[in-house]
Amino acid sequence: xxxxQANEGGDRKVKRFMFVNRKAPYGTIYALEALEVVLxxxxxxxxxxxxxxxxxxxxxxxxxxxxxxxxKNFSPTYRALEDYDIEKLxxxxxxxxxxGLSPDDLLVxxxxxxSAELSVLMDEQDVLLSx
Amino acid sequence: xxxxxxxxxxxxxHQASDSAYQFAVAALAKGHQIYRVFFYNDGVNNANxxxxxxxxxxxxTRQWSTLAAEHRLDMVVCVAAGLRRGIxxxxxxxxxxxxxxxxxxxxxxEADRLVVFGD
Amino acid sequence: MxxxxxxxxxxxxxxxxxxxxxxxxxxxxILLMEDAVYGALRSTEASARLAQAAKDRRIYVLxxxxxxxxxxxxxxxxxxxxxxxxxxxxxxxxxxxxxAWV
Numbered sequence: 001x002x003x004x005q006a007n008e009g010g011d012r013k014v015k016r017f018m019f020v021n022r023k024a025p026y027g028t029i030y031a032l033e034a035l036e037v038v039l040x041x042x043x044x045x046x047x048x049x050x051x052x053x054x055x056x057x058x059x060x061x062x063x064x065x066x067x068x069x070x071x072k073n074f075s076p077t078y079r080a081l082e083d084y085d086i087e088k089l090x091x092x093x094x095x096x097x098x099x100g101l102s103p104d105d106l107l108v109x110x111x112x113x114x115s116a117e118l119s120v121l122m123d124e125q126d127v128l129l130s131x
Numbered sequence: 132x133x134x135x136x137x138x139x140x141x142x143x144x145h146q147a148s149d150s151a152y153q154f155a156v157a158a159l160a161k162g163h164q165i166y167r168v169f170f171y172n173d174g175v176n177n178a179n180x181x182x183x184x185x186x187x188x189x190x191x192t193r194q195w196s197t198l199a200a201e202h203r204l205d206m207v208v209c210v211a212a213g214l215r216r217g218i219x220x221x222x223x224x225x226x227x228x229x230x231x232x233x234x235x236x237x238x239x240x241e242a243d244r245l246v247v248f249g250d
Numbered sequence: 251m252x253x254x255x256x257x258x259x260x261x262x263x264x265x266x267x268x269x270x271x272x273x274x275x276x277x278x279x280i281l282l283m284e285d286a287v288y289g290a291l292r293s294t295e296a297s298a299r300l301a302q303a304a305k306d307r308r309i310y311v312l313x314x315x316x317x318x319x320x321x322x323x324x325x326x327x328x329x330x331x332x333x334x335x336x337x338x339x340x341x342x343x344x345x346x347x348x349x350a351w352v
Contacts, residue, residue, distance in 0.1 A: 013240050020349070022269065030139075033172055033212060040232040046240065054269050094272065119273045123253050127239040128349040130247055131139065131172070132343050139352065146258075146284045153314070157335035163343070244342050246256075249352035 015126040016047045021056035022130065025075070026066065031059045032074050034131035039077075042084035049088035049125075050081075051118065052110070053095045060091070060106040078108050092118050133166040134158050135242030137235065139249035141176035142191035143184070148177050151248040152194055159202055166242040167205045168195070169235045170227075172249070175213040178206070180224035192224045199226030207234045252277045254345035258284035258352065261296040270351040271299075276306035279345055281338060282330070283312040287319060290330045297327055304329030312338060 019038050025031040041048055052060055059078070066073040081089070089110040096102065096112065103112055113121065122128065136155060140147035155165055170177050182192045199206050207230045208218060220229060239245050255274050261267035267289055270280060280303070282290050289296045290311040300309060304327075313323065313332045323332040333341065342348055 015240055017236070017239060022351075029172065036211060037171075037232055037235060041236045044233070044236045044240065046236070053273065054265075092273070115272045119275045122273065122349065123275055123278075123346075126347060127245050128247075128347055129137070129235075129239070129245070130350050130352050131249065134342070150258075150284060153335045154338060158339045161336060161339055163339065244348060246342055246348050247350035247352060249350060250258075 012045075014045065014047055016049070016124065017041060017127045017129065018049050018051060018122060018125040020051045020053065020122070020128060020130040021059055022052075022054040024055040024058040025064070026069065026071055030131040031056070034129075035074060035077055037129065037131075038081070038086065039084060042081075042086055048086050049090065049121075050086065051090045051092070051122070053092040053118070055095075055099075057091055057095045057099060057101060057106075060108060060110065061101070062105055062107045075107060081108070090118060090121065132243045133164045133241065135166050135238035135245040136168045137238075137245060137247045137249075138168065138170050138174040138177060139172040139247065141173035142182065144173075145250055147248040147250065148174065148191050148195075149189075151246075152191070152198070154246065154248070155198060155204075159198075165202065165204050167207060167234065167238040168199075169238055170206070170208045171212050171232075171235065173216065174249075175208050175216055175218045178208045178213070178218055178223050178227040180222055182224075196224045196226040209235070251344075251346035252279060254279040254281060254341050254348045256281045256283055256348060256350045257286045257289075258282075258350075260285045261289040261299070262294060266351050267296070268299075271303050271307075274307060279308045279310065279341055281310045281312065281333070281341060283315050283338070287311050287315045287321070290316070290326045291321060292325055292327050301327055301329050310337070310341060 023030045064075045091110045259266045
């Protein structure tokens with residue numbers, strides 16, 4: 001595709017992959033299995049970013065204690081993302097505000113963007129994976 | 132054009148797999164290529180050959196198998212999501228193959244468009 | 251090249267279409283499929299919202315999903331275009347990428 005970013009020093013394809021997370025964790029498996037795709041995707045040297053919007057922002061809430069529901073707490077994995085060179089984490093401001101949350105409530109540093117700004121960023125992607 | 136298709140829901144409970152199938156049929160009819168159909172989340176259940184719906188209902192698994200045979204489709208079931216749900220090689224319907232999530236990323240890279248069907 | 255968005259939930263029941271509209275830019279295409287087709291009908295609580303969104307976005311509804319649920323193209327608001335699966339394929343090909351609001 002003409003608008004796919006060229007990779008420096010080679011003709012290997014590098015596409016802009018964006019993972020859009022809009023579902024809360026634990027109630028369904030989507031958040032966990034989306035994270036598993038992200039970790040695998042990191043090995044492909046693509047331009048990867050993650051968006052958290054709607055109830056997806058709850059995936060990043062600090063202080064998750066899952067012992068009582070018998071599920072594994074996978075939230076520490078979000079903190080490990082930077083070890084995989086995944087550093088572009090975006091959270092929609094409107095979604096945070098609607099839930100009474102601030103960036104201080106989140107377990108990783110993120111970039112908070114308003115919906116207008118975020119929609120521009122989403123349009124600039126090549127591959128949108130939503131779970 | 133080369134399409135990648137991601138199916139994230141199982142058969143019957145949700146329309147996602149039906150929609151993905153109808154999309155694939157229409158795309159092929161228009162002369163497009165399907166680079167790969169990847170089954171993830173509960174979508175891995177689409178590959179279960181033990182599926183046996185009532186006689187007057189469509190057999191979603193068989194539909195996919197038939198389409199794959201007719202058009203040499205590459206249909207990949209995620210190994211991790213499959214193991215989690217008991218979808219293993221011994222119950223795989225014809226045309227389905229088990230492989231890793233890398234095949235999904237590869238489809239994103241190689242296909243011109245990736246279309247997601249989910250809940 | 252604009253982006254195509256697909257949504258599959260009834261806007262009378264969930265807020266997915268609202269999120270989709272909030273995060274799509276003018277010029278985008280939006281395809282209502284599966285249970286989202288109810289959002290394209292006249293005289294519902296969602297009709298006015300969709301007609302307004304159609305002012306700067308192209309909105310499509312999947313005809314086979316509409317028919318399956320007992321509605322005809324005549325019952326769809328004027329601002330929405332009815333397409334079949336072939337039309338869905340064309341839309342995907344014509345847009346830069348597809349975002350599913352699942």
